[in-house]
Amino acid sequence: MSDEQKIALVTGASRGIGKAIASHLAATGTYVAGTATSQAGADAIKEQLGDGGTGLVMQLRDDDAIASALEVLEAQAGVPTILVNNAGVTRDNLLMRMSPEEWEEVIDTNLTGAYRVTRACLRGMLKARWGRIVNIGSVVARMGNPGQGNYVASKAAIEGFSRSLALEVASRNITVNTIAPGFIDTDMTDELTEEQTQTMLDRIPLRRVGRVNEVAAAVAFFCSDEAAYITAQTLEVNGGLYAI
């Protein structure tokens, strides 16, 4: 990598939306470190990115794992000034049946995980007096979704987190925004039944599911120099599914 090249950390880059974000950012000339929870996942990311980046093992539920992954990245390439908090999980259940473990895993991964990684990366951005943080929310944060109380709470919270952090760090030239995808074709949505998928499609004005590249392009815009005057915002990438 060259001295002027920016470094981006993309969590959950082994598949789905995160994989597309990593490729898209690498194609814009950014050096990308994509994370996975396993060594095999990290190796696959490294292979996919080639000279454009690397793969890291990072477990978002573990502060020490985050610190060691960042140490590896710093030694290999440098400090990231672009962070995309993409990794996320669902553990759906109606609230009356939702176990404390199902609640905890989703909040701890999607929300507290983003807090952990952001906090760990912020010092480097403050020092550089430049930064881009993009958090991946969801359309359900505003819409609500039965059976997803834990997930929806985590995604609504990440938007509030983004806005507050944006105000804290704006004077240092660091922007913080949220991308809220609608129904995107990935492993996460593959878990839905045919009936659930059809019900969702009937509600989407553009009459199709979204593609991972369409989310990645929106993320790349927020990470670019051209988006320097946009912060504390949420951009919905949802085919018109829910308008506010």
Ligand SMILES: NC(=O)c1ccc[n+]([C@@H]2O[C@H](COP(=O)([O-])OP(=O)(O)OC[C@H]3O[C@@H](n4cnc5c(N)ncnc54)[C@H](OP(=O)(O)O)[C@@H]3O)[C@@H](O)[C@H]2O)c1
């Ligand atoms: N798909 C949609 O329709 C949709 C809609 C709205 C919002 N979103 C949001 O978009 C983001 C990506 O979704 P996706 O559909 O691309 O998901 P996905 O295909 O299920 O991939 C999830 C990614 O998160 C990583 N991950 C899971 N648990 C982790 C943990 N504890 N620590 C670190 N990494 C972890 C996974 O790593 P491993 O491969 O190692 O497990 C994987 O890379 C999520 O935040 C999701 O909530 C998705």
